[in-house]
Amino acid sequence: MMKETMNGFERTDAALKWKIPDRVPVIPQNSDMAICLSGYGMYECLHDPKKLANALLQAQEQMDYDGIMLGPDAAILSEALGCEVVYRENNPPVVVSHILENLSDVDKLQPIDLSKNKRIQTWLEASKIILEKTKGKVFLICRADQGAFSLATLLRGSQQLMLDLVMGEDKERVLTLLKYCNEVHIQFAAMIKSVGAHATTCGDAYCGPGLISPDMYKEYALPFQQIASKRITQEIGIPYSIHICGTTDLIHESWAQSGATFFEIDHCTNIKSLREVTYGKIALFGNLNTSSLCLSEPAEVQQACRELFDIVNPSTGFILSSGCSMAGNTKIENILAMVEVSKKYPYSKI
Numbered sequence: 001m002m003k004e005t006m007n008g009f010e011r012t013d014a015a016l017k018w019k020i021p022d023r024v025p026v027i028p029q030n031s032d033m034a035i036c037l038s039g040y041g042m043y044e045c046l047h048d049p050k051k052l053a054n055a056l057l058q059a060q061e062q063m064d065y066d067g068i069m070l071g072p073d074a075a076i077l078s079e080a081l082g083c084e085v086v087y088r089e090n091n092p093p094v095v096v097s098h099i100l101e102n103l104s105d106v107d108k109l110q111p112i113d114l115s116k117n118k119r120i121q122t123w124l125e126a127s128k129i130i131l132e133k134t135k136g137k138v139f140l141i142c143r144a145d146q147g148a149f150s151l152a153t154l155l156r157g158s159q160q161l162m163l164d165l166v167m168g169e170d171k172e173r174v175l176t177l178l179k180y181c182n183e184v185h186i187q188f189a190a191m192i193k194s195v196g197a198h199a200t201t202c203g204d205a206y207c208g209p210g211l212i213s214p215d216m217y218k219e220y221a222l223p224f225q226q227i228a229s230k231r232i233t234q235e236i237g238i239p240y241s242i243h244i245c246g247t248t249d250l251i252h253e254s255w256a257q258s259g260a261t262f263f264e265i266d267h268c269t270n271i272k273s274l275r276e277v278t279y280g281k282i283a284l285f286g287n288l289n290t291s292s293l294c295l296s297e298p299a300e301v302q303q304a305c306r307e308l309f310d311i312v313n314p315s316t317g318f319i320l321s322s323g324c325s326m327a328g329n330t331k332i333e334n335i336l337a338m339v340e341v342s343k344k345y346p347y348s349k350i
């Protein structure tokens with residue numbers, strides 16, 4: 001094992017800036033797992049910043065990874081905008097009703113001040129506590145989920161929005177909706193920057209080729225991702241990531257035009273080809289199979305990490321993580337295995 005010369009913050013910061021860290025940074029997307037391990041309930045953690053922060057801090061201390069990703073659920077903004085959400089014991093809350101029954105309801109959308117929302121306050125206060133307790137040693141990513149396309153999908157309902165796109169009868173209102181959602185997302189990102197988090201993210205789960213065509217991605221998702229990336233990285237001034245669920249191979253060339261700082265890569269995606277089109281400009285974050293992290297043995301996870309390193313050449317612009325949010329029952333030993341591989345395999349030995 002090589003002697004470590006950087007802490008988790010420095011290591012991650014270096015990788016995102018395309019400098020050479022002392023080893024590959026590891027940041028699991030494990031807020032739900034941390035909450036399950038903490039013994040607190042999901043609902044209480046999502047409404048009590050001290051409990052949420054404690055859960056995330058305890059998991060980081062136990063498994064010694066380089067950064068904390070605060071983002072236990074993807075329903076936070078749609079709930080703030082009025083969608084009904086159901087809370088579950090060991091899983092993140094889900095959206096069960098949509099506020100835009102008719103596309104014409106888009107005309108009734110009002111500007112929102114997110115600072116008044118209890119759940120948003122919980123994430124921001126928890127971020128502050130984590131930053132205070134970790135004293136600059138651990139990299140903190142706080143999610144600003146969801147991005148424009150996915151938030152619009154949750155407000156309208158996925159089937160309805162798909163119909164709106166395919167019928168194309170009221171494109172103006174669809175674009176107005178996407179613009180509205182993007183502003184809400186950017187407002188959240190600005191609040192995350194204001195409390196001092198080191199990076200933020202856009203989960204744009206629904207805009208991949210599994211749900212819409214590459215042409216639709218270019219028309220309805222990419223332009224809003226480009227606006228969000230530019231404003232968040234340049235005007236607000238915080239590193240920014242985009243995550244798209246599923247296989248994204250068909251949109252790699254266009255996705256690479258988004259201007260984000262890094263991408264969280266789904267395990268289904270061909271990371272080799274994405275690495276080629278993003279190398280030197282967009283760092284990659286991923287992309288172990290989340291199911292394997294629940295079910296496989298640590299030796300298998302270590303092997304998967306080594307194979308991933310062989311493909312991406314992780315000497316810079318790369319952070320080892322999962323391909324999507326980890327489930328609450330992810331095995332501790334498997335995250336320890338990820339950290340161990342990173343510690344044991346400095347670049348010179350790969």
Ligand SMILES: [Zn+2]
Binds near residue numbers: 205245246266
């Ligand atoms: Zn995903």
